[in-house]
Amino acid sequence: MVIICMLAALLCFFYCLVVFMIRSGSHFYMIWGVGGLFLIGLALMIKFDWWSQLPLALRRGIGLAAAAGIVLFLVVEGCIFAHYGDKGREDLDYIIVLGAQMKPAGPSVVLKFRLDAAYEYLMANEETVCVVSGGQGSNEPCTEAEGMYQYLVEKGISPERILMEDKSTDTSQNIAYSAELIGRTDADVGIVTNNFHVFRGVMLARHAGFENACGIAARSNVYLQPNNLMREFFGVMKDLVCGNML
Numbered sequence: 001m002v003i004i005c006m007l008a009a010l011l012c013f014f015y016c017l018v019v020f021m022i023r024s025g026s027h028f029y030m031i032w033g034v035g036g037l038f039l040i041g042l043a044l045m046i047k048f049d050w051w052s053q054l055p056l057a058l059r060r061g062i063g064l065a066a067a068a069g070i071v072l073f074l075v076v077e078g079c080i081f082a083h084y085g086d087k088g089r090e091d092l093d094y095i096i097v098l099g100a101q102m103k104p105a106g107p108s109v110v111l112k113f114r115l116d117a118a119y120e121y122l123m124a125n126e127e128t129v130c131v132v133s134g135g136q137g138s139n140e141p142c143t144e145a146e147g148m149y150q151y152l153v154e155k156g157i158s159p160e161r162i163l164m165e166d167k168s169t170d171t172s173q174n175i176a177y178s179a180e181l182i183g184r185t186d187a188d189v190g191i192v193t194n195n196f197h198v199f200r201g202v203m204l205a206r207h208a209g210f211e212n213a214c215g216i217a218a219r220s221n222v223y224l225q226p227n228n229l230m231r232e233f234f235g236v237m238k239d240l241v242c243g244n245m246l
Helices: 002-022 030-047 056-082 109-124 144-154 171-182 195-207 222-241
Strands: 094-098 129-133 162-165 189-194 214-218
Touching (some): 030 222, 094 195, 109 144, 195 214
Parallel strands (some): 094 129, 094 189
């Protein structure tokens, strides 16, 4: 077990470095470094038999908490994977494209995947109106909504079919402010985002009153997928705790 823990720790440190080098746009990659340190600590506990020296009640409590955490993680990830291939429905009234980082050269890779999925849907469903949603972060040259608008217009989507929501700073605000812009919750709405993000986006939309909301999954970077899935687990838990998905 000691060798397994040490190898897993090295893998965590290596993946932390990989995600850092790719420039994922957030500091969440550091959780893999923390995970590596935890695994080293676990290896030391096993090697020097520190675990058996803890009180029995404490060991049982830690074991139950760990088991509950694993079950919760698997349930949430199962819900995420269940929406990985969502394609939406034809002739939706609106699609909402959730924002992601804008860079000086244009949309980030993650955002470009979302915009390309939105473009394909809009070309196939000519009556659907598109809402591009996202404000401006401190490291962005413009609002995400403005950058998305320009990208879609340059690809040939009519400006009259695009509404801009440019105040939101997270996914729950993306949905809430877009709902205000649309002005009616009885509309058929598709949530366009990367595959790992669809479950949360759809649940937030339904919480906002869009009972007929569905997902439209864009692809994502395979190298960042473990990081995305781990980050999304914490995102789902945050929105559950805050009451955004209930």
